[in-house]
Each structure stands twice: as C-alpha cells, then as structure tokens.
Amino acid sequence: MAFLAGCDQLVEFQRARQYCTGNTFDLSPQNEYRRSSYVSITGGGSGGLPLMFLSDAKENRQQRAVFGEFLSTCGVVEPHDRIMTVHASGYFYRSLDLMSEIFESAGGTVFSAGNFMTPDEVVRALAHYNINVLTGDGSQVIQVIHHISTLSAERRKEIKLTKVIYTSEPLTDGQKKHIVATLGPVKICSVLGSAEAGPYAIHNPDLTRDAGLTGYTEFVFDTRIILNEVFPSSVVESDSSTALKPLPEGQEGVLVQTSLQRRRNPLVRYITGDVASIHPLPEIARSVVPESELKYFRMLRLRGRDRRFSFKWYGVYFEFQNIEKLMQRDSFGILQWQVIIGTHESSPQTVLEIRLLQKGASQRAISDQDFLYEMETFFFVLPENRHLFRLTFVEDLGGFEKSGTGNKVMKFVDRLH
Structure with a gap:
C-alpha cells in the first residue's frame, strides 16, 4: 500500500519507505536503511515474493519492551503465566524472537518451542512443564489444538492450558469453538501487528466482550x-493532490497508521488496507485497566482486509468473502481450508481445488454425502466440469501449501499467473 499523500512532507516519507523496501541492495554510504537496522520481511502470504522491511x-x-508492558496492563499476560510459543523462525522470518521478547517484557516465562517441533512434541512439553499459555500464528495454534483433540481423555487431562494467544492470522468462529471444545473454557486473546508498524494492539475478551458483534x-x-x-475508502485511490480528512470515531473506513515509536525509518499515515472503526473503551475495561491508563486507550473494531477481489472458474466469478462464509458454517466442522486454482495436466483448462482439514466425523453435524452436495452446489460443479474440480481432505497442516515467509496456510493459491 502507499502513504496518504497531501503535503510535501508525506510525499518525502513515502519516498523514504520505497527506498527502504526497494533499495536494500544499494551499497552506498548514504543508504541509511543498511545501518543498525532490524531486518524482517513482509508479504508472500498470497504466494508473491516477500519484501524486506528495515526498522x-x-x-x-x-518498542518490544513498551508493548510488553501494554500486554501486562491489559491483562493478556500475567506474572505467573508459563507461555509456550510455536511461532515461526528462520528464512528471515522474525516472529519467534519478537514474540518471545515481548512476552518476557510482559512478565511471562517463555518456552521457545518454535515451528519445527512436531505437534506431539509440543503437547508432551505442555504437559511436562505445566505450561498454561499456548501462542503462535493462527495456523500453528490450530495444528496443536487439533492434535490435542485426537488424544485420549486421559492424556488431555494432562494439558493445563488456560489461555491461547494467536497472532498473524485471524481465527474463525469455528476454530475458536474447536479450541474451547477441546480445551474447555480457555481465554482466547490476540496480538495485532505488522512488519510496517510492529505490534500495536491486543484483543482480550475481558476488555471488549460486551459488544456482541459478529464479523x-x-x-x-x-x-x-x-x-x-x-x-473514507476513497483514500486507497487518492493521489498526491487529494486532501482527505479522517472520519469521526464510530464511523467505518480504511485504517491509516502513523507510528509514534519508529522515527528513524518513519511510518506516517500508512494505508493498511484494513476496514475498521475506532471507539472508546467499554465500561467493562475498568475492571482490568488502571484508571490512570484508560484515557490513553481506544478500541479498534477491525473487520479485516478490504477484499475487493474474486476469481473466475468455468465462467463463474466467486467472491472471496462468500467463500469465507461457506467455510465457517458450524455444521461443516472445517478447521482450515485453502483454495487453489491451476491448470489441467493435459489441457489449458483451469482446475479448482479445495483443500480441507475437518473435525472427526462424529463431531460434524452433516453427512459426507450432504457435505459434498453443498460444496459442489456452491461451486457450480456440473457433469461437464467435474473433472476440473477437486475436493481434497488432508490429515494435518502439512497437506496445505504455505507461504515461504511465515510458513502460514495461504487461503488462496493462484498457479495461473
């Protein structure tokens, strides 16, 4: 995305960020982005090449230390929490060391498992070290929870998790219900951030649970x-001559950010592409947040990325948001899914593949036959195109295609372009 233009200073900041991400190979002494920089990557979650981002x-x-204190103030991390992180590391990805240090700054005791431990190894460690908090990217958390759901009741009793903290990927309502069904009444929290802004917000149901909104x-x-x-949404198409004003609190539009912590490599009015609105904290927050801090805190009601795209298969356009609604039906028991479009082996025809990780048959409220009917009906599968449609059921997250950056399950994989 681009910066919100409107004055010469903002245009200069835009050029600065372009220099940061686009000129990492510039060896000249004038390239300040090569001096004392923290290197992370952004992008690649949709199959594209990742970009280096330097702060x-x-x-x-x-910023890690300050945000850790913020987590503690908001009750996401408490002093006696023993936290196992299964965040990814390596291939320039930094979430493991980032989140480990943040949780330690918040007062937690961190067990840095990483993403290369198998789910069984993670679960055995959870029990052995009496760990009460599991954290990781959404996909990694679900992989561990799914493994726990396959264990005997006796082994499940050894797991004493009271809290799950996910990052990077939003969990669906179905995934959250599966966590609670597997672990019992655990608290599900989240940390929100980006390579551009760093960590900047938290979700704790104890602070906001009175809203009752879906989506x-x-x-x-x-x-x-x-x-x-x-x-307003028109900010995405704005040029340097446009001077838009922010909307009042409570009105929904495109989220634009200015970091007050990143000053050497500044982030000024960065268009995130997320749809959101800003509100005062509800009264319930007073039971957790000290009175002296309340005046500085605001609530960000986030609807997610502005997904204005669709893909075409066999003459039919499919809106991505409609697919998301389909996959979240409770009766389907879908824990993770992926859409892949590619070419047929022996012809240039487009193949549509849907990969799915489901709960066990006894946990689903629909028969396999009815489920197949629902999927084929939604995707307009007919006798003449059935050979171009594939419904693939996988046993674990290893059956999905993942990004080369954070090892995340990509919702949409385009092999045509």
Missing part, C-alpha cells in the same frame, strides 16, 4: 504509541 534496531527493542474483532491500542486514523 531501527534500538527503536525496535524499545469483527475488537482490539485495544494505546494512543501514545500509535496514531490510528480511519479514512
């Missing part, structure tokens, strides 16, 4: 560390 190394460490996740952020503004 100041000292500012990055300071949204409500996060809390500190106005002292980030400026979140909401602009």
